[in-house]
Amino acid sequence: MSTHPSQIAASALVDRLPVTLPRLHEMKRLGDPIVMVTAYDFPSARAAEAAGVDVVLVGDSGAMTVLGYPSTVGVELDEMLMLARAVRRGLRTPLLVGDLPFGSYEVSDEQAVATALRFIKEAGCDAVKLEGGGPTSCARARAIVGAGIPVMGHVGLTPQTATALGGYRAQGRNADAAARIAAEAVALQDAGCFSIVFEAIPSDVAALIMQRIEVPVIGIGAGPSTDGQVLVFHDLLGIREGLGARFVKRYANLQDEMAAGVAAFAGDVRTRRYPAPEHGYGIDSQELAAFAERSRA
Ligand code: KIV
Numbered sequence: 001m002s003t004h005p006s007q008i009a010a011s012a013l014v015d016r017l018p019v020t021l022p023r024l025h026e027m028k029r030l031g032d033p034i035v036m037v038t039a040y041d042f043p044s045a046r047a048a049e050a051a052g053v054d055v056v057l058v059g060d061s062g063a064m065t066v067l068g069y070p071s072t073v074g075v076e077l078d079e080m081l082m083l084a085r086a087v088r089r090g091l092r093t094p095l096l097v098g099d100l101p102f103g104s105y106e107v108s109d110e111q112a113v114a115t116a117l118r119f120i121k122e123a124g125c126d127a128v129k130l131e132g133g134g135p136t137s138c139a140r141a142r143a144i145v146g147a148g149i150p151v152m153g154h155v156g157l158t159p160q161t162a163t164a165l166g167g168y169r170a171q172g173r174n175a176d177a178a179a180r181i182a183a184e185a186v187a188l189q190d191a192g193c194f195s196i197v198f199e200a201i202p203s204d205v206a207a208l209i210m211q212r213i214e215v216p217v218i219g220i221g222a223g224p225s226t227d228g229q230v231l232v233f234h235d236l237l238g239i240r241e242g243l244g245a246r247f248v249k250r251y252a253n254l255q256d257e258m259a260a261g262v263a264a265f266a267g268d269v270r271t272r273r274y275p276a277p278e279h280g281y282g283i284d285s286q287e288l289a290a291f292a293e294r295s296r297a
Pocket of ligand 1: 038057058059060061062099154197220230232
């Protein structure tokens with residue numbers, strides 16, 4: 001009998017140690033690609049755990065993928081914490097990063113630290129992520145790191161401020177814009193971020209910025225030079241309508257499979273093929289007779 005590759009992977013994971021910040025730095029040093037996915041609930045966390053990914057991000061993309069908001073802007077801190085707690089319950093080994101939602105960290109360093117603390121204490125996250133590399137984001141990152149909480153930065157296309165960036169489009173496509181992103185990445189590193197996400201920037205720009213960054217960089221639409229790659233769970237598994245961004249590679253079409261499964265159930269109910277005898281519970285014939293007798297009384 002042949003062994004399926006997923007069985008090999010599953011057995012190799014049995015003794016997997018929790019992923020730590022030093023482990024991520026070691027992976028960068030060794031040139032081992034870092035795998036990150038988003039997750040928003042218990043089943044997606046279990047899938048990430050079973051697949052042996054290194055980092056799980058409870059992304060504010062969950063606003064759109066699981067909560068149905070039109071963008072990431074409207075999601076509330078309490079909603080993000082609820083998603084993060086569900087993910088925590090499903091994870092053992094990957095590093096768990098909680099995404100600070102728009103409006104939960106910009107106002108002051110105190111607000112940023114208080115929000116980050118809630119992700120750590122109430123949701124069991126190991127670290128938090130914030131968007132942007134300008135003076136405000138860097139100050140907030142420094143304050144959170146100062147409070148003892150690891151911070152992941154995020155430059156390039158930062159969806160929380162997509163309107164100010166001119167929409168959901170690649171960033172850094174001229175020399176000035178590329179230099180701005182490079183300066184932001186270096187500033188986040190100097191502020192103490194343990195890792196940085198590069199989103200939707202030209203591959204050649206990312207490769208040049210990589211020469212100046214010592215912390216692990218996770219790319220999404222930033223080409224092959226980054227230390228790792230991240231995709232949104234629902235994008236890579238096709239749990240969505242439409243194709244999504246250019247950088248998305250789709251590994252399954254679960255939205256179609258889910259719709260087909262529910263349609264098959266609906267068809268079975270309407271044609272009385274479900275439930276079949278094997279889906280019901282039995283009762284001893286004497287007990288049934290006694291009950292029928294009582295029902296007549
Ligand atoms: O919210 C999110 O899913 C993200 C990733 C795309 C990095 O920020």
